[in-house]
Amino acid sequence: MESTVIYRDRQELQSADLNSAQEFTRAALDHIVKDAIEAGKAYCGFSASKTAATEVTLSSGRLYAGGAVYARNEDIVVDLFNVLPLVTRKRVAIVTFGQEVETDIQPRDFLIDAQTGTTEPQSVAMEHLRRAEVSTVAGTEGPDPSYPPTDANVTVIAYVLLDTTGIVSIEQWQPTQLPNLRNLAGRTTALEQWRGQISGQVDTLRTDLSALADRLAGYATKAEIVALTEQLDELRDEVYAPGAYIYYGTHHFLTAEGSNTAHPEFDAVVEEGIRFPSAGAQTSALALLNPNNVYIRAETGFVLPSYAHALRLDLTGYASETRMAQYTFETTELRQLTRARTRLRYGESQQVCTNSRWWRQGTYDQAENVFRIDGETWEVTNGVPDRMPNGARVPNGNVHWIRVRRFWIDTYEEPYWDRVTTTATLNGQQVAQTFLNSQDGWLSQVGLYFSRKAGTGDVTVLVTETAFGMPDLTRVLSRTSLPVEDIQVGALSTEAGLPSLVETRLPITPTFLTAGRRYALVLITTGDHYVAMSNTDNGVVQGTFFVSTDGAFFAGNLVDDLKMRLYFAKFERPRLSVELTALQLAGGILDIDVLHPGVTPPACRLDVEVQVNGAWVALDGEANGPDLSGLPAILPVRMTLTGTTDLMPGFGLTGSQSVVSRPKTAFTWVSEARSLGSPSTSVKIVTDLQHFDETNHDCTVTLLTGEALEGSEAADVVEDVILADGTTRRTSIFNVPSVSDYAVKIVGSTVSAALPFLVGELIEYAQS
Template sequence: MERTVIYRDRQELQSADLNNMQDFGRASMDHIVRDALEPGKAYSGFSATKTAATELTLSAGRLYAGGAIYARGEDIIVDLFNVLPLVTRKRVAIVSFGQEVETDIQPRDFLIDAQTGTTEPQSVAMESLRRAEISTVAGTEGPDPSYPATDANVTVIAYVLLDTSGVVAIEQWQATQLPNLRNIANRTIALENWRGQISGQVDTLRTDLSALADRLAGYATKAEIVELTEQLDELRTEVYAPGAYIYYGTNHFLTAEGSNVDHPSFDAVVEEGIRFPRAGAETSELALLNPNNVYIANTSGFVLPKYAHGVRLDLTGYASETRLAQYTFETTEIRQLTRARTRRRYGNSMVVCTNSRWWRQGTYDLAGNVFRRDGETWEVTNGLPDRMPNGARVPNGNVHWIRVRRFWIDTYEEQYWDRVTTTATINGQQVAQTFLNSQDGWLSQVGLYFSRKAAAGDVTVLVTETAFGMPDLSRVISRTTLPVLDIQVGAISKEVGLPSLVETKLPITPTFLTAGRRYAIVLVTTGDHYVAMTNTDNGVVQGTFFVSTDGAFFAGNLVDDMKMRLYFARFERTRLSVELTALQLAGGILDLDVLHPGVTPPACRTDIEVQVNGAWVALDGEANGPDLSGLPAILPLRVTLTGTTDLMPGFGLTGSQAVATRPKTAFTWVSDARTLGSPTTSVKVVTDLQHFEEANHDCTITLLTGAGLTGTEAADVVEDVVLADGTVRRTSIFNVTSVSTYAVKIVGSTVSAALPFLVSELIEYAQS
């Protein structure tokens, strides 16, 4: 104890001395509890059990509050009959609080006259008790009752779920239960044993993590992310859905789904949120300012820095020749892929919406909504939004996006896709050679060796992806015709009967090949040509020679390979700026949206730049991007390509789309009509307003009601809550009279087009 009472021989003993001895001991015990065990509030014991339909019993227990210990040494019966719900269910909190009471009343004689020794009996309390009192706090009745709010001065022991007949369930509340030191010791021993078992592995974790970081780029976890996002969406639905409702729905506003774009009042852009519509827009296709630029190579509308052809794969030697006419003549439909696209958006309207994460859910087709040009029809194979070359589905898994204020970039990581394709029918005999591509690069020229050629019969040369190691004619990434007149052959030596081979060089549209993948060179012809074969360099090509037997299946030759050379682009420069025709918009430009085919390999950059006040500035985040607040009517444009002599990015002019826009200062959004199964009298609409500032912005939510949606209902209650990220969560409650059909209408405005906000999410439900 911190303090003690001193007693001496022949010293007068007073009642205060005896009381102090107890008070000092109690104070020390309080300090020990508060300093070492529990400084706040907790309980021990008080186990709750149901002992009758409306009755439960708490065992003996103790309440710890600020160091003081309040106790109950007997069982406590709690009768809940008076708090039973009338119709549905209710939750009741069993709580405890402490108070000091004087108890144990006994008769005691008190000295009233010291001279005569006269005493007088009195009944007095002989015990001061810290008593733990038990009480109940009833919650609100409902089908899915919430936990009742409790005062800070009480400690929750348990929650009891009641229905009209009595106790349904008892939930002992663990959060306020005092931990037992023996239990903690046992858990500590278990942790120490576990630590001893795995210490050898954990102690080397830093080294393992370093090694893992080096290999991380080789791991594909997008499918797992998609699955987690889908589960999160399901969880959110369960969290936000009320206990009983006629209609419940959410809208992330990633696409126009759920929006009544045909409504006469509709005037908004639904694109990762409800945004302000365009006040003016000018759409054009990217075009070279100088078509005769000698520093670029423009092949069929695809631009690369000027390059030369460098041999990267060369199959040497000669073993035999293969006559193409000996194989089956076939009519085959091929499907040619196109280059994937990149989209860059810049401007004050590009405020970030956190809902972009829902693209990963897989419900939405990110590629189809982000990369589609106006008026363009896309192909979706078997209803699946994305497939890897091996056929595995990865919903939106090939798309990478970055969202920072004023600058968005979306990149389709697979270089060729099946969204925009061309089909063709080709006739003739087919042979193919597969090969493993070990390095990223632009295949720019194919060298073929013909030992003999016919008088007629052009050769169609295809570059295809492979499936299960065989050429896949449904995934053609390059198609070039070799005229029969351009086929080169040498003379046959009469002495040894071997041909003097001459290489036929066929330039092709630069085709990007990804490292680590297997591709095929396919020859299709009706001519009686012979190709040279070799068996000396299979370790180089790491592929197989195939012949087509039925237009779908290729029979492989595991001994010989088709003799050929593959040339890849070797670039003259590592950085090049290509000026394009300027963007124009009467009234001024505030936002840019540039969509173009393109490939930006690893370690390379493609930057779109505009000229503002005489200086070229790249489209980038808020701190580095150009200032368009002056609303320039003409905006010079260029693309800057950065890479190495072996690898440079490229971009397409054909199939591109550049949109210069300026937003309005008001928007109106209308939802699809909600037709309910039964009339509703209460509709709640929760909207998240991002980048919303009360001083600059206004947003009003109303209901359109009636069969023709001609009636308008204003919200009876509007509540705003500011979330941690600054989002304003606005809850609008509509008390309506027997409505069976309604739609949500959102009207927003801003004081300036340069100060936008957006509606990122809508949650609504109707109750009877």
Template sequence: MSEKHVIYRDRQELQAADLNNSQLWGDEATRHIVTDAITSERQFTGMTVSARSATELEVAAGRLYDGPTGKVFALDPAQVHSVFAMLPLQDQKWVAVSVFGAEEDTDIQPRDFLIDLQTREVEPEAVAMQRRRVATVHIAQGLESPTPERPEPPTGYTLIAHVRLSPTGVQEVVLADSRRLPNLQRVDARLRVAEGWMLAAEPRIAHIMSDIAGLGSEVAKRASIDHLVTLALDMAKVKERMEIPDDYAFYGADHFLNDDESDTAHADYLADAYEGARPVIVATQTGVLSLLNPMDPEARISAGALLLPAYDEVTRLRMENRAGELAINQYQYQTFNAVQKTISRERVRYGEQLTRCTNSTFWKSGVYDPITGILRRDGEVWQVDPADMDKATIDHKFLRVTRLWIDTWEEPYWDIVSTEHVVQGSVLAQTVLMAQTGWLTSAEIFVTTADPAGGLTVMLTEAALGQPDVSKVLARATLAPGAVTAGWLKVPFTDPVLVESGKRYALVLVSGAGHRVGFCEGTEYTQGILMYAQDGAYFTQAAERDLMLRLNFARFNSPRAVVQMQPLQLAGGIQELDMLYDAAVPAGCRLVWEYQTGGQWRPITTEASPQFGGAALVPLRAVFIGTQDLMPAARPSTAQVTVSRRGNAFVHVSTNRVLGTPSKTIRVRLLLEDFNAAQGHTVDCRLIVAGALVAATSHRDEVVDGRSFWREFRWTLAANTGSYRIRIDGAGVTGANPWHVAERYDLAL
């Protein structure tokens, strides 16, 4: 056990130092074991403190392990200490019972010492023949008080108990079990219990993940609360508000969600159908988002320009026990098309005149296309397929409050904007059931033999049906010939990929070269299957095999990160902000934009009203909030950021209304929201008949709630007309007191 030993030989002189070294070096080895393997702190065993009588404490035998030095001090036998002199006079007090170690020389014996080598004369002397390491008990008193506090032992002493005293004696003994040295046999017993629980619980937990995945799929098929609210709103309008007469000859409506029923080419047209009829933008500037400091330590930009808070890579899934190898090109060579999905989008609109409009619920009606109308950037030409409109309205989520509108897409990836790839080679794939949501930054596969003449394509796809779905590729990496090397081959993705717990994914390897990859036995960790492709179908390579792989995820440096962006600018002052960008915000995370005015950073949230104050230059920053395992992400480089300022009045002209039967009795109902004549708001509605403006004969109001009412304009024309346009004039729209026309209904009797 000792690192050093004394060497004894026949007929060799024996000195006292040799004998002392034998025990000294053995003691050093024991102290090293204590410090290195048992404890590096001061802890004790035994030494249980109990009340022997009302005024006496008994400390049982035990040992003090001094971790910093490795020395062990013994308290033997048990000791009794009186606390009679420490009893309080009136109230109560605590005392701290502690121990400290000391060395003492004992066992005094008479021994002869040689004083003359020639005559061999000796002289007796009483000396200590034993050196002991003794643990000494010390009692420190606290202050007497009705609510006494527990005193701490002196520095270097080890607390073993606190004792509460009253005038009548010992009242309570609180042992310092946190300083007690754990027993190895007891630790082993506890570990066996924990391992037994893990073995019993693991299959149940794995099954729960499957249940959650199934529940998520079922919930996605159910109608959302937004649909129910929309249905209730529509029915209420039909039953109570519209009051459509039985003898009407024509009926029309405009919810001002787009320009379909607006005559934007009319010479007098000066309005914006922007979830309500509103003043047009009189000054605007559009640009992209970019970091104020490209080397910002709080940010990390991927090769695909995806912005995430700073992070380190950690490996969450390891399949490293090699059981054999497979050649990728032993399977059929084929050509197939892969469709790569992209991160979905978020749009944040924030402005002084952005009053909440109740007609925004009509985005969910199925008549309008909310994705094209809201999440398509200027200059893009894609359109949602009518067959996908139902899914689009389900996945589209929006928030409308006064002066803040937020539109998001429920799924982190969508195929509305996608990229197609032609991939050629043999296919080997490994499916995985993700147990935790996170950002997958790279994958590692074990290559046993690399063919320098061929490359390798690695794709991460969705696998909802338990096999790769190449029409839903989330990430793709292509390694050129020569870049594939033997051993653990790290494949970084262009952008980190957000994978969700309870969902199945597939890592697909495609190559026509003679690369060989390792596999391991068992699928308990991945809950997936190793598969190959042939004739467009997938087959199980082996039910009990998994590809040797490592999945690396982002471990963020902090659960909150602030990234400074380039400031917003608009000559004459900013009144409204519109940001449309690629983003993924997992559940439990938030991406909050903040701007600075008056030396104060202000969040763009539902609780804060816009306070741009007419500033022409506004600093901007992004605040990422989440956990060290999960954070939101955004892509600044492709963002469309528009700052603008609106006018104070508007003129809206409808498209030509052609009647099936000519009529001279016309009614137009306008839903006015946040309208208040006392604040200078004005509204007028006139018909344009044969190019001439015709004022209403009369009008009446019908209050809906505290912020909105219907105003119905009525005309009795001099003669029947077969067509007309509707002109709405509004004024007095200011940042302090904005208003808008939410809906328009017209009918001819």
């Protein structure tokens, strides 16, 4: 105690001395509580339970308010009958506040005459009590009622949800509950154990990152590889070009460019080589075999394993409020990106062609030719195939592919792209908060704090990428509407933490955010709403609060940040198989081609599996892949997702396409017509035949001549050379009468559709 009362022998004892002894003790305890336990308001005890249809019973408890402790030592029954809703539902807050009362009235004798000893009885209060009073605050009735606003002088104990018949549920309010030291000790012990588990990995991160930076210095960049490929192509042209020629050209057959697909004899597939056409095919979209699968979430046609919302970023504290209506009312054009796609192809027709390396040349747009669905409109800005986030041009720089026998996979490494977009126009005032995302993850829920709200005006919540540190409304990743009736509003308060402020939780379509990038949360509304601001956690958010002034430029606030919470998906299990509707093709399936929107984060896998002879086998490049030589007419199929409880892959059903087919045993390819500047008498055609076997295969090159290409010339000389990689380089020489117009025709055949070959490259030149 800071002060004590001094008592002496034979000294008069007055009532004030005894009262002071108590007051000094109480003041000292108040100081300890305020300085070391709780300086604001919090409660302990007061456990709420339903004891009747409309009655809530609170156990004994204490209220801590500015150092003072107010107690209630008996159970309290709260009857909510008089606040029941008439039609729908209502939320009621049970609150407590402190009050000092004098109680315990007893008769006591008071001395009225000291000489005669005469006394007089009086009934007086013998106890000065700090009592915790309990009351209720009713909210507004509605189908999904909001939390009622409460005054800063009261402390919320619980919220009770009522319907017309009585109590539906009771929510004990945690934010204002006084933490227990034993519980804190347990949480501290758990944190120490967790640190012990990960310290070996985290403590060495600085060294690991330094070593990684040193290794990266010796690697070639994508831009350097592109430049090298372009130079190699120019060098090849010089090497193979004859000394004198009328026409010279090379063809890599990455796309149908240079092919006369309208020719009546044309019957081939040009895709990383000339290949055998389809003898039968069936196209369908991916679909869930069991749409009611409880182990997944399929929102807006995108499938993820079942998850809960885990808090990852929390801006605590409270500094002020910002009125959104004070800013400019604007009409804003939004451009929303879509998830990029992955394409997986499996089958005997997927023979590897060495010309796939020419995708890096930049002449072709691999994304457009590989990931496009027939009949779809794509957007290519300024004709540039791909740009890095910093704007640097890297042709096809975001595409990763693997080519092994029977297995091809193409992945667009950016999770969202601008090839297929949607646009929208929104009206209202805008505010935004940027933040740095430190870990890969699926943003699944946003927590917002409104200090006041208007009667009308929904809020549109956007998740966008940023440009130059500011929100970029041309690269919107997610758009969600928050109805005005769902906005939760708390009481205004100047106390730290604003304990009465209620969080509005808005689930959004899971949006993948890449580690190390800066994103923005944008709010657009026509309503006169106020958002809560914080200035205590900028080191956590590493971002800036912006307001839109003219629809294009955002004015930044370097002091305050939007008070918010970001929740990321926390998955229930690290591996899950999702069965889809079976693939079917009358006559049998030999090749599978699956194209779907999807995101496969680092350290995760997404495998397509089919069931052959009762066993599930993954489509991959391993030798133990499924054997489709039996031409099954029906193939059960499933997606197997592997990752961690923090990060899992996902795939899309909307915008997906699966094609099952089997090839023919012959193909015919015809080139576009060549119109020479002067007549030629010698034409040489060099073709690279890959996976070619004379025993099983045949390939013939002829020339179609004449202005209408009605003539046909067979090769006078055919020479084969076997290259180091096993490719057959066939040179066909045509000594022809003087021709000014010709086209190349290549006819191939195989003894079995399961034994294909392909034409990987063509070099031709005509001489006089």
